[in-house]
Amino acid sequence: MKKILVTGSNGQLGQCFRKYSSQYPEFEFLFCSSKELDITKEEVVRSYFEKQQIDICINTAAYTNVEQAENEKEKAFLVNAEAAGILAGTCKEYRTELVHISTDYVFDGRSKSSYSETDEVNPINVYGASKLKGEENIQKTLDKYFIFRTSWLYSEFGHNFFNTIRKKAKENAELNITTSQLGTPTNANDLAKYVLKLLKNGSKAYGLYHFSNLGEATWFDFAQEIILGIGKIDDVNLKKTGFYKTLAVRPENSVLSKEKVQNHFGPVPEWKESLNKLITELDKA
Numbered sequence: 001m002k003k004i005l006v007t008g009s010n011g012q013l014g015q016c017f018r019k020y021s022s023q024y025p026e027f028e029f030l031f032c033s034s035k036e037l038d039i040t041k042e043e044v045v046r047s048y049f050e051k052q053q054i055d056i057c058i059n060t061a062a063y064t065n066v067e068q069a070e071n072e073k074e075k076a077f078l079v080n081a082e083a084a085g086i087l088a089g090t091c092k093e094y095r096t097e098l099v100h101i102s103t104d105y106v107f108d109g110r111s112k113s114s115y116s117e118t119d120e121v122n123p124i125n126v127y128g129a130s131k132l133k134g135e136e137n138i139q140k141t142l143d144k145y146f147i148f149r150t151s152w153l154y155s156e157f158g159h160n161f162f163n164t165i166r167k168k169a170k171e172n173a174e175l176n177i178t179t180s181q182l183g184t185p186t187n188a189n190d191l192a193k194y195v196l197k198l199l200k201n202g203s204k205a206y207g208l209y210h211f212s213n214l215g216e217a218t219w220f221d222f223a224q225e226i227i228l229g230i231g232k233i234d235d236v237n238l239k240k241t242g243f244y245k246t247l248a249v250r251p252e253n254s255v256l257s258k259e260k261v262q263n264h265f266g267p268v269p270e271w272k273e274s275l276n277k278l279i280t281e282l283d284k285a
């Protein structure tokens with residue numbers, strides 16, 4: 001039976017992997033939170049791999065606070081870049097496949113069309129730069145890797161835009177949401193399911209892929225769809241803003257092309273459908 005390690009398992013994507021793991025009896029899963037396995041500690045990681053003999057490592061661990069990263073550059077690079085390199089080196093030593101998650105924020109957002117895997121990268125904030133360095137550290141070390149660049153991840157778990165807006169909408173708050181970035185909200189449940197399916201199929205089509213839901217939206221469109229979905233559109237004062245003050249600059253356009261991923265591994269769900277499916281699921285719970 002193949003052993004899969006999921007790092008950063010208390011994060012939102014880590015929790016999505018845990019949610020679906022019972023549907024894959026062909027795998028033995030090991031879930032490690034930051035406390036159980038700190039991926040920045042090379043010796044700790046190596047001895048864990050030595051003991052557990054892992055076949056596949058899914059790295060969901062990351063420094064994801066885009067705003068704070070501007071003031072904590074070293075920490076962001078330690079987790080997102082150096083530790084990704086540590087995992088890659090260890091995976092090479094133990095012949096482990098690595099599934100790593102990266103971001104749309106590796107792009108500067110100046111493109112007028114969606115980004116493909118071969119488009120030029122040029123991060124414009126610290127988080128994006130640290131994630132790009134992580135990709136590079138993996139690519140120069142390892143052959144057997146899947147890197148999935150994704151965008152605007154949300155789910156029922158943890159801190160994300162979906163949960164923030166739902167909370168504010170339930171308080172009938174006034175919301176000012178930016179229209180100045182275009183991207184694609186991505187249900188983290190979809191990403192977890194997609195990865196598990198391709199691992200089950202034993203795909204060896206290693207490489208870099210873009211995975212986000214289909215379609216495009218501004219953060220305003222995303223907020224509006226959430227509020228509509230939860231039936232609060234008449235209670236919330238939802239306003240468009242061209243400018244929402246933030247520390248980190250974000251790409252104006254970070255829509256990812258799904259052509260490569262769909263050609264290799266099959267269809268990807270559309271963003272509004274996936275969002276409304278999750279809202280219905282949560283309503284029933």
Ligand SMILES: NC(=O)C1=CN([C@@H]2O[C@H](COP(=O)(O)OP(=O)(O)OC[C@H]3O[C@@H](n4cnc5c(N)ncnc54)[C@H](OP(=O)(O)O)[C@@H]3O)[C@@H](O)[C@H]2O)C=CC1
Nearest residue numbers: 008010011012013034038039061062064101103150152153
């Ligand atoms: N969230 C998003 O919108 C997007 C995320 N991504 C990428 O997707 C992946 C998953 O993100 P998501 O689940 O949303 O992020 P979360 O912030 O929800 O989860 C990240 C997890 O990593 C853990 N972690 C941090 N440092 C370490 C460490 N040194 N060792 C082990 N674990 C650590 C955190 O633990 P603790 O809380 O204890 O620090 C946290 O549980 C990341 O690679 C992220 O860059 C890509 C695009 C969009």
Ligand SMILES: Cc1cn([C@H]2C[C@H](O)[C@@H](COP(=O)(O)OP(=O)(O)O[C@H]3O[C@@H](C)C(=O)[C@@H](O)[C@H]3O)O2)c(=O)[nH]c1=O
Nearest residue numbers: 064066103104150151152153161176177178219244250
């Ligand atoms: C809360 C809020 C945010 N915004 C704006 C700020 C920002 O430009 C945009 C998104 O805000 P957030 O801080 O929630 O999202 P942000 O931290 O930029 O999300 C990013 O996280 C990392 C981890 C990624 O990899 C990216 O793909 C992306 O998902 O919406 C508003 O306009 N109004 C609001 O009330």
